Each structure stands twice: as structure tokens, then as C-alpha cells.
Amino acid sequence: MTAPYRCPNCKTNRSRFNLIKQEAQSVKIDPHTGDIIQEYSSTTLEPFHLPYNGPSIKVQCATCGLIEDELTFVKFGER
Template sequence: MASPYLCPNCKSNRMRFNIVEQVPRSVRLDPQNGNVVAELSPDQLDPFHQPYTGESYLVQCGVCGVMEREESFIKMAQHVQYQR
């Protein structure tokens, strides 16, 4: 987060953002009622249960609400800066 951001959607917001932390939980559900039967640690996953490999956090524009990877906001700021 040490780089400037620019919203890739509204292209005007450079200041107002929400950082959304993603904390994955690996669970096993009851197929009949959907209740959580077990919460699993990464070392308890079976071969058919893929571990979460997504972003640890996302950035949301505080103006238009679009949510993207941080890289999208940084690249947009860099792109506009180079055009000047």
C-alpha cells in the first residue's frame, strides 16, 4: 500500500478506499442441511479439498464501490501518471 491508487472504474478517486482483508476458512458441510460439520486447518485438507490461493486482501473504491486486486488500482495510477 505504499503506491498511489486510482480507481480503474470511475477514474477519479485517488483518496477514498476500503481495504478488505480476506480470511479464508476451510470447512466441511453437511450435504443435507448445509451446517458446518468441521472447520479444517490447512494440514487437515484432503486431496479433493483445494486450499485457498486467492488474494489476502482486495481494494474497494470508496466512491463507486468497485472491488479489485490492489494491482489494478496501482497500475491505473501509473498509467495516468505516465500520460502526463
């Protein structure tokens, strides 16, 4: 997204941010050991395994450390 950001927590930072790219990995884990039993692709998910539908980017304020969705920083930057 190309838009000005502003931190909703410290309210002063408009220029220093860390962009965190999120990459979901769908797995089935053994409930007793925690070992990965199976990895899934987005086309081979089982019926009760929902695909990840969260944001692909999170933003961290490099001044105060707040981490939120990118849209939160964009909406506060509009003010």
C-alpha cells in the same frame, strides 16, 4: 503494497478506498442441511480440498463502490 491507487471505474478517485482483508476458512458442509461438519487448518486439508490461493486484500473505491483485487488499483494508479 505501498503504491498509489486509482479507481479504474470512476477514474478520478486517488485517495478514498476501503481495504478488505480476506481470511479464508476451510470447512466441509453437509450437502442437505448446510451445517458445518468439519473445519480444516491449512495443514489438515483432505486430498480433494484445495487451499485458498486468492488475494489476501481486496480494495473498494469509496467513491463509486467498485471492488477489485489490489493489483488492479495499483496498475491503474501507475498511469
